[in-house]
Amino acid sequence: MARLLDVRDLETRFYTQDGIVHAVNGVSFHVDEGETLGIVGESGSGKSVTVLSIMRLIPSPPGKITSGEIIFEGRDLLKIDEEEMREVRGNRMAMIFQDPMTSLNPVLTIEQQITEALELHLGMNHQQARRRAIELLKMVGIPAAEQRIDNYPHQFSGGMRQRVMIAMGLACNPRLLIADEPTTALDVTIQAQIVELVKRLRDEIGMAIIWITHDLSLLAGLADRIIVMYAGQVVESAQTADIYRNPRHPYTIGLLQSIPRLDEKRRERLEPIEGVAPRSH
Amino acid sequence: MNAQRANGNGREQPLIRVEGLRVYFPITRGIIFQRHVGDVKAVDGLDFEIKRGETLGLVGESGCGKSTTGRAILQLYRPTSGHVYFGDVDLTTLKGEALRRMRRRMQMIFQDPYASLNPRMTVGGIVGEPLEVHGIAKGKEKRERVQELLRVVGLNPYFINRYPHEFSGGQRQRIGIARALALNPDFIVCDEPISALDVSIQAQIINLLEDLQEQFGLTYLFIAHDLSVVRHISDRVAVMYLGKIVELANRVELYEHPLHPYTQALLSAVPIPDPEIEAQRQRIILEGDVPSPTNPPRGCRFHTRCPLAMDVCREDPEPEFKDAGGGHYVACHLVH
Numbered sequence: 172m173a174r175l176l177d178v179r180d181l182e183t184r185f186y187t188q189d190g191i192v193h194a195v196n197g198v199s200f201h202v203d204e205g206e207t208l209g210i211v212g213e214s215g216s217g218k219s220v221t222v223l224s225i226m227r228l229i230p231s232p233p234g235k236i237t238s239g240e241i242i243f244e245g246r247d248l249l250k251i252d253e254e255e256m257r258e259v260r261g262n263r264m265a266m267i268f269q270d271p272m273t274s275l276n277p278v279l280t281i282e283q284q285i286t287e288a289l290e291l292h293l294g295m296n297h298q299q300a301r302r303r304a305i306e307l308l309k310m311v312g313i314p315a316a317e318q319r320i321d322n323y324p325h326q327f328s329g330g331m332r333q334r335v336m337i338a339m340g341l342a343c344n345p346r347l348l349i350a351d352e353p354t355t356a357l358d359v360t361i362q363a364q365i366v367e368l369v370k371r372l373r374d375e376i377g378m379a380i381i382w383i384t385h386d387l388s389l390l391a392g393l394a395d396r397i398i399v400m401y402a403g404q405v406v407e408s409a410q411t412a413d414i415y416r417n418p419r420h421p422y423t424i425g426l427l428q429s430i431p432r433l434d435e436k437r438r439e440r441l442e443p444i445e446g447v448a449p450r451s452h
Numbered sequence: 453m454n455a456q457r458a459n460g461n462g463r464e465q466p467l468i469r470v471e472g473l474r475v476y477f478p479i480t481r482g483i484i485f486q487r488h489v490g491d492v493k494a495v496d497g498l499d500f501e502i503k504r505g506e507t508l509g510l511v512g513e514s515g516c517g518k519s520t521t522g523r524a525i526l527q528l529y530r531p532t533s534g535h536v537y538f539g540d541v542d543l544t545t546l547k548g549e550a551l552r553r554m555r556r557r558m559q560m561i562f563q564d565p566y567a568s569l570n571p572r573m574t575v576g577g578i579v580g581e582p583l584e585v586h587g588i589a590k591g592k593e594k595r596e597r598v599q600e601l602l603r604v605v606g607l608n609p610y611f612i613n614r615y616p617h618e619f620s621g622g623q624r625q626r627i628g629i630a631r632a633l634a635l636n637p638d639f640i641v642c643d644e645p646i647s648a649l650d651v652s653i654q655a656q657i658i659n660l661l662e663d664l665q666e667q668f669g670l671t672y673l674f675i676a677h678d679l680s681v682v683r684h685i686s687d688r689v690a691v692m693y694l695g696k697i698v699e700l701a702n703r704v705e706l707y708e709h710p711l712h713p714y715t716q717a718l719l720s721a722v723p724i725p726d727p728e729i730e731a732q733r734q735r736i737i738l739e740g741d742v743p744s745p746t747n748p749p750r751g752c753r754f755h756t757r758c759p760l761a762m763d764v765c766r767e768d769p770e771p772e773f774k775d776a777g778g779g780h781y782v783a784c785h786l787v788h
Contacts, residue, residue: 213650214621314740328741329514358513358677360738363721367737385651388723392730412727427725429655431684433707434724440662441684443655447620 172203174242175346175379176225181239183217183224186232194220194234196403202347207373207380209394209411211387211426215448217403218383222349226266227256244346262292265340269352271332275324281308281335282320288342307338312368330361334368341372348373349381354389366393387426391415399423402449465539466501467639467671468525473498473534475517475524479746493745494520496695498534499773502639507665507672509686509703511679511718513742517695518675522641525673526558527551538639556586559632563644565624569616575602575627576612582634601630604667606660622653629660639671646681658685679722683707691715694753695745697773701780711782713760752785760786 183195195217202208212218223229224236227248241248244263248256268274276284285307286300295303301320308316311334324332333353340348350369354362370393373380382393390397390411398408399420407420418424425444431437476491495517502508510518523529525536527543536543538554546554562568569578580598583589589597599609605626616624625645632640642661646654662685664670676682682689683703690700691714699712710716717736724730738757743749749756755765764785765771773783782788 213652330741359679359721360513360717361741363735363737366723367735386723387651388725391723391725391727392733415726426651429652430725431680432725433680433683433719433722434726434729437684437703441655441658443659444652445656447622447653448650 172205174201175204175206175244176202177240177242178221178225179240179242181221181224181241182237183220183229183234184237185234193403195224198239198400198403198405200398200405200408202379202381204346205373205377205379206396207382207394209390209397210381210383210400211385211390211397212383212400213385213448215402215450216400218400219351221400222266222351222381222383226260226264226349228260228266258292261288261345262343263345264347264349265343265345266349266351267333267336267340267353269355271329271336271356272324274336275332277324280321280323281327285320285335285339285342288339292343303342304338307342308335310341310372311335311338312364313338329357330364333357333361333365337365337369337372341376341378344376345378347379347381349383351383352385353382355384355386362389369393387414388430388432399426465504466537467504467506467539468502468673469535469537470498470500470521470525471535471537473521473524473536474532475520475529476532490746493695493748495524495531496745496748498697500690500697500700502671502673504638504671505665505669506687507674507685509682509689510673510675510692511677511682511689512692513677515742515745516692517745518692519643521692522560522643522673522675526555526560526641528560552586556582556635557637558639558641559635559637560641560643561625561628561632561645564648565621565628566616566648568628569624571616574613574615575607578616578627579630579634582631586635588635597634598630601633604633604664605630606656620653621649622656625649625657626660629657629664633664633668636668637670639673641673641675643675644677645674647676647678654681661685679718691718694742694748696753696770696783697781698754698784699780699782700773701782705778705780709780711776711780711787712754712784713758713786714754717759752783762786 179199181195181198185192185194198221210218225241236249282301282304285304289295289300289303305316305320308320313319313331313334327335354365384390394411397411397414398405401422407423418427428442429444431441473495474497475495476493478488479490479492480486481489498521512518520529524531531544543554576598579601580594583594583597598612602609602611607623607626646657649657674685686703688702689706690697693714699715710719717738720736736759740757743756751767752765752771755761771783771785773781776782776787
C-alpha cells in the first residue's frame with residue numbers, strides 16, 4: 172500500500188510560565204492508504220498533541236513544533252504556508268473530536284455547519300451543498316435527514332451529534348480521518364453504533380483513519396496497527412494482533428493487565444500500574 | 453418495618469431496602485405562576501435490597517436514572533414516592549436532625565475528583581470537615597484521625613496541609629474516599645468513582661475499594677457504566693433502563709445467562725481486547741437512542757429499541773419485574 176502520512180521525529184513543546192512542556196518528544200510513525208492506525212495512551216501521553224500537530228492546530232504561543240517532518244501525500248506539512256495548509260485541512264484530512272457538543276457551533280443549524288466546508292473547499296453553490304449535506308447525513312444514519320438538517324445541535328442526542336461530526340468530517344472525501352476519542356463521551360451501545368458506522372464508511376470510501384483512544388480493548392476490532400504512547404513517546408508499535416497476543420513493553424503489558432475483561436474468568440485482584448505518570452516538564 | 457425483624461441479626465436483614473422508589477423532577481412553564489406541565493421520570497418505581505457487606509452494582513446508560521437512585525437513597529433528592537429503609541428506619545420519613553444523624557452512616561464517593569473537592573480547602577480541612585460537623589473530633593484529635601485516614605487510603609499523612617490541585621486524579625479520588633470513610637459509615641454509594649480516571653489508575657482505586665470493604669465491613673452501591681468493572685467488583689448486579697431496573701441477578705448469573713434483551717445488547721457492545729474474538733463476535737447493535745424519560749414508551753419501555761419486541765410488548769401493562777428462578781429478577785415478556 173502507498174504511504175499516505177509519514178511522521179518523522181516530531182517534537183512539540185509548550186513554553187509555559189512553569190517551564191517547557193515536552194508534550195511530544197521525538198515521535199515517528201506512518202499511515203498507509205486505507206489503513207486504520209490506533210493510537211493508545213493515557214491523559215498527558217501526547218496523543219492528542221501529536222495529531223493536532225499533524226493538523227497544525229497547535230495554539231501558538233505557547234505551543235511550537237520544534238522539529239520533525241510531517242510528510243502527507245508527498246509534501247512536508249511543516250514547510251507549506253497557511254493558505255496551502257487550509258486546503259489540506261478539511262479537504263484532504265479531517266478531524267473529529269471527543270466532545271461533539273463543544274465542537275459544533277450551538278448557534279448555527281446543522282445545514283450551515285456542513286455546507287460551509289462544501290462551499291469553501293469544493294466550490295459548490297448553496298443548493299448543491301445542501302443536497303450533498305442531506306446525502307451525508309443519510310450516510311451516517313440520521314433518520315429524517317431532510318428535516319433534521321435544519322435543526323440546531325442541542326436538538327440532537329450525543330450519539331447523533333457525533334454522527335453529524337462524522338458527516339462534516341467526510342464532507343470533502345478526505346484521504347485521512349483523524350478521530351480523537353470520538354466515543355469516549357458516549358454510552359457503550361452508542362459507541363458500538365459509531366464504531367460500526369466508521370468501519371462501514373471506511374470500507375465504502377477507502378480512507379485511512381487515525382483513531383485515538385485510551386481504551387485498548389476498543390481497538391481490537393478496529394485497528395490494523397497500534398502505537399502505544401507514554402509521556403510523549405511511542406513505546407510500542409505493532410500489528411494489532413501482536414499487541415494483544417505478544418505485548419513487549421512493560422507499559423503495554425501493564426495496561427492490558429489492569430483492565431478487567433468480560434471474556435475471562437473474574438480475577439480475584441486487579442494488577443494496577445503503581446504510581447503516577449511523570450510530568451512532561 | 454415490623455418489630456420482629458428489628459432486633460434480628462444483621463445477616464438476615466438487608467441493610468438497605470428500597471420499595472417503589474420514584475423520583476420525578478417537575479417541568480414547569482411560566483415565571484411567576486409556574487404551571488406544572490409534566491415530569492422527568494428519572495426513577496420510576498424501583499424495588500431492591502442490598503445485604504450487609506454486599507456490593508450491588510448498578511449499570512445503565514447515561515440518563516437511565518442510576519445516579520438519581522443513589523442520591524435518592526441517601527435522601528440527597530427526596531423521593532416523589534416510595535420508601536428507603538436503612539435497617540429498620542424509613543429514611544423518607546426523617547427530617548432535620550434525625551436525618552443528619554443517619555447521614556453519618558451513609559456516605560458518597562463522587563465521579564469527578566476535580567469538582568467534588570473544594571479547591572480552597574486543604575486536604576486536612578476536606579477530610580476533617582465531617583468529623584467537625586458531626587462533633588466527633590476537633591483540634592489535635594481531628595488531625596490525628598485525618599492522618600490515619602490518609603494512611604488508610606494510601607496517601608502520605610504529611611500531605612495534610614496540601615491543596616487538591618497538588619494531586620493527580622487518582623490521588624484526589626483517594627482524598628474523596630478518605631472523606632467518605634471519616635465517619636465510619638456502614639454504607640457508601642460509589643457514583644462512577646473511576647470513570648474520570650486513567651485506565652492504569654482505575655485498578656488502583658478498585659483494589660483500594662475492595663480492601664476497605666473487607667477491612668471495615670462496608671456495604672456498597674457501585675454505580676457505573678463500565679460492565680467489566682462492575683462484574684469485577686459486584687456481588688449482585690442490577691441493570692437499569694429509563695428509570696427502571698430491567699434485570700437483577702448475582703454476578704455470575706447475570707453475565708453468563710443474561711435474560712433481558714437489553715442486558716444482552718449491553719454485554720455484546722463491550723469491546724474485548726482480543727482481535728480474534730472481536731472478528732468472530734456477533735454484536736447486537738441497538739437502533740436509535742434512549743427515549744425521553746418525560747414520556748416513556750407505553751408497554752415495555754425498551755420495546756422501541758428491542759430487537760425481539762413482540763406485539764404484547766407494545767401494550768400496557770409493563771412486564772412485571774419478578775423472579776425467574778434462583779433470585780434472578782427480570783422484567784420481560786419473553787421470560788415470563
